[in-house]
Amino acid sequence: xxxxxxxxxxDKLRAKRDNFDKIPVVDIAPLLDxxxxxRVAQEIRWALSNTGFMYVKNHGIPKxxxxxxxxxxxxFFDLPMSQKMTLHISKSDVAFRGYIEPFGENTxxxxxxxxxxxxDIGPERPTLEGPFWGPNQWPSSLPELRKLTYGYHQxxxxxxxxxxxxxxxxxxxxxxxFDNLMRNPISIQRLLHYPPQSGHIGEEIIxxxxxxxxxxxxxxxxxxxxGLQVMNRDGDWVEGIPIHGTFVINIGDLIQRxxxxxxxxxxxxxxxxxxxxxxxIPFFIDADFNAIIEPLPSCVTNSNPLRYKPVTCGEHKFGRxxxxxxxxxxxx
Ligand SMILES: O=C(O)CCC(=O)C(=O)O
Ligand SMILES: [Fe+2]
Numbered sequence: 001x002x003x004x005x006x007x008x009x010x011d012k013l014r015a016k017r018d019n020f021d022k023i024p025v026v027d028i029a030p031l032l033d034x035x036x037x038x039r040v041a042q043e044i045r046w047a048l049s050n051t052g053f054m055y056v057k058n059h060g061i062p063k064x065x066x067x068x069x070x071x072x073x074x075x076f077f078d079l080p081m082s083q084k085m086t087l088h089i090s091k092s093d094v095a096f097r098g099y100i101e102p103f104g105e106n107t108x109x110x111x112x113x114x115x116x117x118x119x120d121i122g123p124e125r126p127t128l129e130g131p132f133w134g135p136n137q138w139p140s141s142l143p144e145l146r147k148l149t150y151g152y153h154q155x156x157x158x159x160x161x162x163x164x165x166x167x168x169x170x171x172x173x174x175x176x177x178f179d180n181l182m183r184n185p186i187s188i189q190r191l192l193h194y195p196p197q198s199g200h201i202g203e204e205i206i207x208x209x210x211x212x213x214x215x216x217x218x219x220x221x222x223x224x225x226x227g228l229q230v231m232n233r234d235g236d237w238v239e240g241i242p243i244h245g246t247f248v249i250n251i252g253d254l255i256q257r258x259x260x261x262x263x264x265x266x267x268x269x270x271x272x273x274x275x276x277x278x279x280x281i282p283f284f285i286d287a288d289f290n291a292i293i294e295p296l297p298s299c300v301t302n303s304n305p306l307r308y309k310p311v312t313c314g315e316h317k318f319g320r321x322x323x324x325x326x327x328x329x330x331x332x
Contacts, residue, residue: 017264018050019233023240023248029058031166041169048170048251052266053230055246056163061155063245066221066281069152069191072145073279076119077193079139087137089120089325095134096188096321097122102195105324108209108269116207116270119191121149123157125184130289131318132186153189156219156283160187163217163249171259172298178216181293186215186286186317194227194270194278207270207278213252214320215286215313220248225278231267240268254287254316257308260295289314 026043030036047054077084081101089098100118107114121136138146168177194207203209207227222228228240228248240248256265272278287293294310 052264094131107211112209260299
């Protein structure tokens with residue numbers, strides 16, 4: 001695998017990180033019930049500075065609810081292609097809501113085509129305008145999809161708030177630190193389907209090409225098939241194996257910028273070598289469109305000088321989307 005991707009971080013900082021061959025599991029019950037927030041914050045700090053990823057367990061979201069969303073997601077992707085294409089994401093313009101066909105969004109576009117199909121929805125708040133807001137597109141033949149996916153998305157938004165309190169504490173900030181940056185945060189609830197691949201699997205076509213996530217936080221539910229891979233300090237890929245009852249959490253570029261590279265928005269990809277269909281359900285949450293993200297003064301030191309200029313969340317996110325989406329590339 002190309003090691004050049006990891007060099008994105010300067011070598012001095014990379015050498016300071018602990019290496020890892022497993023992604024840590026963090027029990028967040030003491031954060032939810034308030035019994036030991038600092039212990040959870042410490043575990044989050046290790047996980048996000050060294051791996052950029054963690055599993056969370058005891059998160060309070062019922063397993064049967066998550067299963068019901070996987071179930072409706074399978075039924076959605078089983079619909080005929082002609083029906084799914086009537087909901088195509090390009091019809092929502094820059095609201096980014098709807099269906100994306102295989103190879104329609106490529107996360108490492110110079111190198112890899114993504115063998116995945118997606119369905120994206122977002123908050124249904126008609127008063128908010130601008131990119132990343134707008135009506136969702138729902139299939140009339142599958143009415144349960146709306147209730148389940150939208151309900152799931154709200155549960156994820158609540159869980160994200162709790163996790164962001166833990167992340168704020170882990171950075172020695174007040175637990176309300178993110179509230180001002182996230183009054184109406186951009187968020188996307190995605191359903192993902194990775195068709196099976198067989199024969200020789202080269203980097204030119206895999207489930208999802210190597211990338212970092214763009215925003216603040218991602219909460220991922222995966223089925224039991226496996227295929228998620230996360231890059232360690234040596235540039236080797238570590239399996240994000242499915243662990244029953246957990247979510248996989250990772251931070252995106254905005255938190256890496258906010259922490260002046262102290263926390264890592266790590267490279268990851270999906271290679272589905274199982275020969276089976278794989279389904280996953282990521283929830284992405286960013287900051288407000290106009291929120292200015294700049295390094296926290298406590299993360300800027302003599303040995304880690306200022307690395308980033310302020311950027312708005314919307315500007316950063318839009319730039320990264322434009323590079324990945326065929327329908328935006330055509331419009332440019
Ligand atoms: O499906 C997965 O396991 C990961 C998906 C992912 O990385 C993404 O959608 O950004
Ligand atoms: Fe990702």
